[in-house]
Amino acid sequence: MTQFFNDVIQIVAKHYPFLLRGIGYTMLIALAGTLIGLLIGLATGVLRTCPLSKNGFVRMLQKLLNGIIAVYVEVFRGTPMMVQAMVIYWGYAYATGGSTLPLIPSGIIIVSINTGAYMAEIVRGGIISIDKGQFEGAAAVGMTHWQTMRHIILPQVLRNILPSVANEFVINIKDTSVLNVIGVTELYYFAGIIKRESFQTFQTYLVVCVIYFVLTFTVTRILRLIEKKLQGSDSYVICGSQSDPNAEIRVPKKQEVPND
Amino acid sequence: MTDHSPVIEIKGLCKSFGSVDVLKGIDMQVNAGEVVAIIGSSGSGKSTMLRCVNLLETPTGGQILWHGKNVQTEIESIYKYRASVGMVFQQFNLYNNLTVLQNCTLPQIKVLGRSKAEAEKTAKDYLERVGMLPYQNARPSQISGGQKQRVAIARALAMNPEVLLFDEPTSALDPEMVGEVLSVMQQLANEGMTMLVVTHEMAFARDVSSRVVYMNQGVICEEGTPEQIFGNPQKQETKEFLARFRNN
Amino acid sequence: MRRLIALTLALLMALSLCACGGEAAKLDVSTAKSIADLKGAKIAAQSGTFHADAMLQIPEVQSQTLPEFADLLTALKAGTIDGYIAEEPTAIEACLSDESLAYLHLVNNDTGFTATDADVGIAVGLKTGNELRDQINTILDEISTETRSELMNQMVQLSAGKEVTSLALTSEAPANPTGTLKVAMECAYAPFNWTEMDTPSVGAVAISGEGKENMYANGYDVQIAQYVANKLGMTLEIYAIEWDGLIPALDSGAVDAIVAGMSPTAEREEQIDFTNVYYSSNLVVIYKK
Numbered sequence: 001m002t003q004f005f006n007d008v009i010q011i012v013a014k015h016y017p018f019l020l021r022g023i024g025y026t027m028l029i030a031l032a033g034t035l036i037g038l039l040i041g042l043a044t045g046v047l048r049t050c051p052l053s054k055n056g057f058v059r060m061l062q063k064l065l066n067g068i069i070a071v072y073v074e075v076f077r078g079t080p081m082m083v084q085a086m087v088i089y090w091g092y093a094y095a096t097g098g099s100t101l102p103l104i105p106s107g108i109i110i111v112s113i114n115t116g117a118y119m120a121e122i123v124r125g126g127i128i129s130i131d132k133g134q135f136e137g138a139a140a141v142g143m144t145h146w147q148t149m150r151h152i153i154l155p156q157v158l159r160n161i162l163p164s165v166a167n168e169f170v171i172n173i174k175d176t177s178v179l180n181v182i183g184v185t186e187l188y189y190f191a192g193i194i195k196r197e198s199f200q201t202f203q204t205y206l207v208v209c210v211i212y213f214v215l216t217f218t219v220t221r222i223l224r225l226i227e228k229k230l231q232g233s234d235s236y237v238i239c240g241s242q243s244d245p246n247a248e249i250r251v252p253k254k255q256e257v258p259n260d
Numbered sequence: 261m262t263d264h265s266p267v268i269e270i271k272g273l274c275k276s277f278g279s280v281d282v283l284k285g286i287d288m289q290v291n292a293g294e295v296v297a298i299i300g301s302s303g304s305g306k307s308t309m310l311r312c313v314n315l316l317e318t319p320t321g322g323q324i325l326w327h328g329k330n331v332q333t334e335i336e337s338i339y340k341y342r343a344s345v346g347m348v349f350q351q352f353n354l355y356n357n358l359t360v361l362q363n364c365t366l367p368q369i370k371v372l373g374r375s376k377a378e379a380e381k382t383a384k385d386y387l388e389r390v391g392m393l394p395y396q397n398a399r400p401s402q403i404s405g406g407q408k409q410r411v412a413i414a415r416a417l418a419m420n421p422e423v424l425l426f427d428e429p430t431s432a433l434d435p436e437m438v439g440e441v442l443s444v445m446q447q448l449a450n451e452g453m454t455m456l457v458v459t460h461e462m463a464f465a466r467d468v469s470s471r472v473v474y475m476n477q478g479v480i481c482e483e484g485t486p487e488q489i490f491g492n493p494q495k496q497e498t499k500e501f502l503a504r505f506r507n508n
Numbered sequence: 509m510r511r512l513i514a515l516t517l518a519l520l521m522a523l524s525l526c527a528c529g530g531e532a533a534k535l536d537v538s539t540a541k542s543i544a545d546l547k548g549a550k551i552a553a554q555s556g557t558f559h560a561d562a563m564l565q566i567p568e569v570q571s572q573t574l575p576e577f578a579d580l581l582t583a584l585k586a587g588t589i590d591g592y593i594a595e596e597p598t599a600i601e602a603c604l605s606d607e608s609l610a611y612l613h614l615v616n617n618d619t620g621f622t623a624t625d626a627d628v629g630i631a632v633g634l635k636t637g638n639e640l641r642d643q644i645n646t647i648l649d650e651i652s653t654e655t656r657s658e659l660m661n662q663m664v665q666l667s668a669g670k671e672v673t674s675l676a677l678t679s680e681a682p683a684n685p686t687g688t689l690k691v692a693m694e695c696a697y698a699p700f701n702w703t704e705m706d707t708p709s710v711g712a713v714a715i716s717g718e719g720k721e722n723m724y725a726n727g728y729d730v731q732i733a734q735y736v737a738n739k740l741g742m743t744l745e746i747y748a749i750e751w752d753g754l755i756p757a758l759d760s761g762a763v764d765a766i767v768a769g770m771s772p773t774a775e776r777e778e779q780i781d782f783t784n785v786y787y788s789s790n791l792v793v794i795y796k797k
Contacts, residue, residue, distance in 0.1 A: 017706070093756065093757065094760040097760070142342035202586075
């Protein structure tokens with residue numbers, strides 16, 4: 001047992017620069033992939049909920065675009081990311097006659113495209129779930145579809161889908177591990193090297209397991225905090241006087257709010 | 261206001277949802293300074309008619325003329341048109357992600373192109389008038405229904421519309437909150453705002469409006485001054501409708 | 509507190525799984541003199557290799573394949589198999605690094621597996637029609653059998669963490685390189701090719717590619733690749749690519765050659781060209797003492 005823990009400590013002590021580098025790339029790829037994926041999701045969400053234009057040509061273009069988005073979502077949700085990584089990475093090499101994409105950007109691109117497909121559905125669900133009255137309230141004052149989306153709908157959608165986005169982020173932290181098939185130097189890649197060098201497979205993966213857990217757990221907690229912050233308080237307290245209409249009316253500072 | 265040129269003219273307006281004909285040829289006009297109350301039982305098409313006026317619903321037949329121009333074919337921008345026809349909804353439809361003040365400034369800034377300072381000044385003026393200025397930083401989820409509706413009215417007014425459309429503005433409110441909204445509306449009427457009000461508040465229709473339109477089954481059944489409609493209705497349907505209300 | 513207890517329990521369970529796994533396999537393979545004696549044993553091999561095919565030559569074998577070579581060792585240590593198939597250099601290296609391991613000294617086509625050079629020999633893979641093939645063949649053929657086995661022996665020592673001062677196969681780097689030779693290998697198949705971090709051993713070559721800073725490759729394949737590149741008058745670049753990505757990398761033109769302990773099997777010959785064999789080894793079975 002002590003031998004076992006010694007091995008574990010040895011692995012960490014000897015390889016921590018590489019473990020740190022692995023953590024760095026894992027987080028970079030997961031974070032960038034989630035954010036870009038979210039942007040893809042928002043863009044496709046706006047496009048897909050846009051009312052069809054009266055102009056025949058524009059309408060055809062819209063339908064074509066919607067078709068492409070639908071195919072994109074189905075294909076990338078319906079295939080494993082590991083397979084996508086191989087197809088995109090080596091497909092690019094075949095297409096360009098041998099030049100390969102740099103590895104880290106490749107990783108980010110693959111995770112982004114994959115996440116984008118999920119986000120497209122999450123955002124679409126988020127937009128659908130927004131009360132119709134919000135759209136009408138915006139339309140009635142003369143806002144365009146884009147203005148409505150940008151200022152009214154998407155901010156609400158973002159708040160509503162934050163738990164799902166957080167979930168995608170956590171999934172991505174774990175799923176970047178499949179990128180080792182194209183040689184991206186994320187955490188799992190280094191785990192492979194360390195286990196081959198040390199012949200201590202179980203110990204190595206235990207270390208990596210703990211690291212992944214710490215990463216996802218921390219991220220989950222941070223996002224939960226942000227969520228809470230965005231939700232805000234349910235009541236709006238005004239200090240004033242019921243009996244004296246001329247008394248000063250003001251909104252109290254936070255600490256003044258009675259804690260009931 | 262004494263100018264009686266028609267602001268909105270509705271000619272042969274029809275609207276059907278699938279095979280259901282909701283509006284079967286509506287003809288009416290709203291003149292500047294008029295307060296037109298539209299009454300009728302649920303399902304008579306009065307809300308749909310109102311929603312057709314600012315094109316939230318697309319008419320399936322007939323025309324809507326804005327200062328004599330067909331709003332579907334002859335005006336330059338549907339967005340500008342909607343900006344000059346304010347709308348107050350039954351469910352308030354305040355923007356949930358924005359504060360009370362932002363609800364009133366955003367449309368001004370984005371649609372009318374006003375500066376932030378100008379928009380805030382206008383917004384605060386109208387919030388003051390509806391008594392909601394102290395709540396300017398509250399969010400819609402933090403205020404009551406009556407308060408929401410007053411903000412919604414301030415939001416519509418801040419756009420300086422020529423006409424205000426009200427779609428059952430008090431129907432979703434608790435009874436004790438109806439008064440605060442109606443008093444704001446009455447004040448607006450007194451100031452000469454042109455208003456088209458779909459309502460179940462018969463007292464409001466009788467006391468505030470300059471003309472009452474009774475709709476039944478997708479057509480205008482009877483139309484006249486409040487005295488005529490409430491005092492001496494001509495049609496059997498109108499009589500029955502009003503009788504039902506008195507009994508309640 | 510409850511969370512902590514749950515976590516500790518889960519950890520203990522995982523550990524106990526590892527500790528008691530050893531009881532599962534029963535057959536003692538250490539006394540086997542030929543593959544016939546392995547009758548009915550639980551043997552594993554890396555999938556997609558000739559090893560997996562050869563494994564079936566064992567009578568009534570309970571075969572199992574795993575995608576990654578290093579995982580075979582994990583399976584053996586966990587006790588789920590009696591032994592796994594490896595090439596002799598790999599087996600020596602594994603047994604040097606880990607005292608609990610030993611291997612059966614089988615000889616191909618005698619006491620061991622039936623195999624041809626195309627099965628167990630390894631060759632440099634080139635894109636079909638590559639004109640360098642003849643030149644590389646000439647260079648490879650110049651390396652004597654003694655040098656090959658001495659180099660392999662050194663690589664086995666090196667990868668098991670032993671000291672090696674000078675290599676059996678050396679060459680001068682060209683003063684004016686005429687180009688770059690991009691070579692792909694897994695860098696994960698000691699002693700043929702492996703990855704080193706931070707401190708390179710004698711003869712190690714830096715791995716090219718983004719995110720691979722301070723990472724080096726060494727091994728028999730690396731030395732052969734270095735030798736070939738020098739003799740061709742070219743600069744060597746090594747790319748660490750997963751086994752499944754090797755042929756796409758060559759095919760697409762991302763690299764010029766595969767030097768990855770790859771056997772010139774008939775199926776692979778259909779897709780790429782191979783040079784002459786630059787090492788040939790016995791297939792053996794690694795087991796736990």
